Amino acid sequence: MDKEPRDEEDGLSPMARQMRAAQPYVSAVWKLVGGAVFGVVGGYFLDAWLGTSPWFMLGLSLAGISVGFYGFLREMARLGKKR
């Protein structure tokens, strides 16, 4: 798309630079936390709706935590390789 390599950080404030640098790590952490939160909360409501307590909560929690961990480790490995 661009002919010249762009200097996106030209003229940015130190805070904006730091936030941009931290963004991939924040995103990786969200995968870890969000996976667990989604599993537990989603499972809880599914159980309440279908009357299957506690199976969906247990199953989705486990799945959410596993996928969250996988996403997190994968992202961290990718970021580590890039550095």
Place this chain on the structure above:
Amino acid sequence: MRKAMVLFVGLLASTAFASGASTGEKEDVAGYILHHVADASEYELESPFSAEHKAIHLPQMAIPFKAGACEPAHVAEDGHKVFPPLSAGCLDISITKHTVMMWLAALLLIGSLLAFSNRDKSKMVPRGVGANMFEMLILFVRDELAIKNIGKEEGPRYVPYLLTAFFFILFMNLLGLVPWMATATGNLAITAGLAICTFVVTQAAGIRAAGVGGYLAHLTGGVHWALWPIMVPVEILGLFTKPFALTVRLFANMLAGHIVIFFLLGLIFILENLAVAAVSVPFALGIYMLELFVAFVQAYVFTMLSALFIGMSVAMGHHHHDEHAEGGAGHDGHGKAHPVGS
């Protein structure tokens, strides 16, 4: 000037507590304060010189999603209707005190900008206090917020939105400090509305930078498609954390200052001693001055964070785009572009 300010705050105090003081009844101060900072379908006009309670009833209306869903559950003596909740199929779109304040802020903003803007292109230097003040604020938003948080290349594109948000919030914040007015930004629905605007602009900026395919690929978190049913909702949830923070931060900051002022003045009535006024009124005046500053700070912080989020979204989009260009993979192959861990 100082005398004028003391008179102004005195008027504010006497207006706020006029009815309670004149009736002589013991006021439920906390309830009174919450009533004053909360939204209402009537516009109260209290006079410091009379116990008479004047109120303008604002039009009430609702949209029924099914026939008869908006039959008022309760109608008060003064004609105030209580509509059934949204879950019952009724959307209450009544005009409230805060809606009026929002419209007033928008009208004042349009009026003052039209009055101070220089449409004569042959005279590029602004003249007068108003024009210079607006120019200073506009340049600040462009140079210090947009360019420093989004970048020199992309920043100017988002200046119109950031300026609109900055001045609209500033005017709403300042209106709340005028007697008989209310703080629209002390309403969660309004701050959420503003945050939704930033959310839409942020996502549009991300889509513009990464392309629709790149944006959607980012939502998959770069994992195998079998894990998408869990990863996609998690990534979508993650998008809402920033607008949620914007909503609550502006709302809490604006509401807290006003509650502090009301409580300081309320101390006179809680302790039932006029001498307390000698302490609480100067303190309230101090907080009022702080609130004037906070009105600008909160407009600044909301705009700065909006610019920061837009900048991060643009950078992430470009980053995503560049990675795929380097890897030679299309947007549909997010996983392929990051082979680590697969």
